[in-house]
């Protein structure tokens with residue numbers, strides 16, 4: 001695919017072509033400020049030291065409501081080719097992180113793992129995005145061409161359905177909806193409700209969540225004349241999991257502060273990285289395979305500075321030939337995390353992508 005799609009509950013942006021490409025947010029911000037383009041779309045990588053995949057599109061269209069893809073084609077069958085790392089190794093890594101969290105300066109770190117899916121015929125990114133959006137039109141569904149990030153990403157795409165908004169800006173008004181803290185959904189309605197209510201009451205999950213809201217408040221407070229961060233999170237859900245969410249609103253001090261700059265200041269939040277940020281990022285670089293664009297941000301920014309950026313979770317990278325799909329999910333680890341439950345949490349989160357592709361990983 002050569003374009004960009006972001007489908008949100010209130011509106012959808014679809015673009016085509018790439019008039020210019022930028023591998024850093026600063027280059028894209030300069031292009032917007034210089035009047036070289038009216039719109040920038042794309043993805044920021046998880047690791048801020050890596051190259052971004054941003055473009056100035058040839059054409060674009062905003063429509064109201066979620067994307068209506070019409071008749072959606074079938075996706076080809078896929079099989080689980082390998083897991084990276086193997087589940088037992090993920091459990092061991094989380095165990096080692098828990099030891100570090102109990103003894104050191106680290107307060108929280110997010111641990112992620114991937115499943116590599118293989119297909120005999122190409123998986124089309126837009127078809128996968130359409131399936132995800134049909135299954136949950138409230139999610140922030142996306143499909144992004146990663147070519148602008150250069151070697152290793154040409155022709156690759158990132159496709160997902162994120163429940164988490166990093167930052168949205170309309171004029172001076174900004175909103176964020178950070179998520180952290182997870183419980184599984186149950187098929188029995190009473191058991192399902194108990195899981196949700198239990199999450200709202202879970203000291204461990206509330207602590208995991210508080211690291212994220214504290215970070216966002218720290219970053220945004222100096223930039224805002226008004227900032228409302230509720231004291232306690234609310235419950236939200238996808239088909240697969242319950243989450244704790246905090247709806248945050250603010251008014252920017254300087255109307256020139258644009259959405260893409262705000263995204264780069266906030267990213268990576270402790271919802272995908274940890275606290276303190278620098279130590280958590282170092283621990284992730286030491287422990288994990290390169291995250292690429294999983295855990296990054298996907299969105300758009302226009303010449304007025306407005307834009308939407310969602311956290312790149314519940315997503316997968318598709319290779320240029322469409323024959324390999326790398327789905328990744330992570331979870332926040334704190335001192336009292338249980339490694340086996342953390343593995344189960346990533347399995348539940350991976351189901352968003354794997355379910356759309358008709359694949360399963362063993363419990």
Ligand SMILES: C=C(O[C@H]1C=CC=C(C(=O)O)[C@@H]1O)C(=O)O
Pocket residue numbers: 110164179180181182208243270271272313314328329330331332333349
């Ligand atoms: C990092 C992910 O989820 C984040 C968002 C919601 C809940 C999370 C958690 O409970 O750990 C994570 O912070 C992911 O889905 O890969």
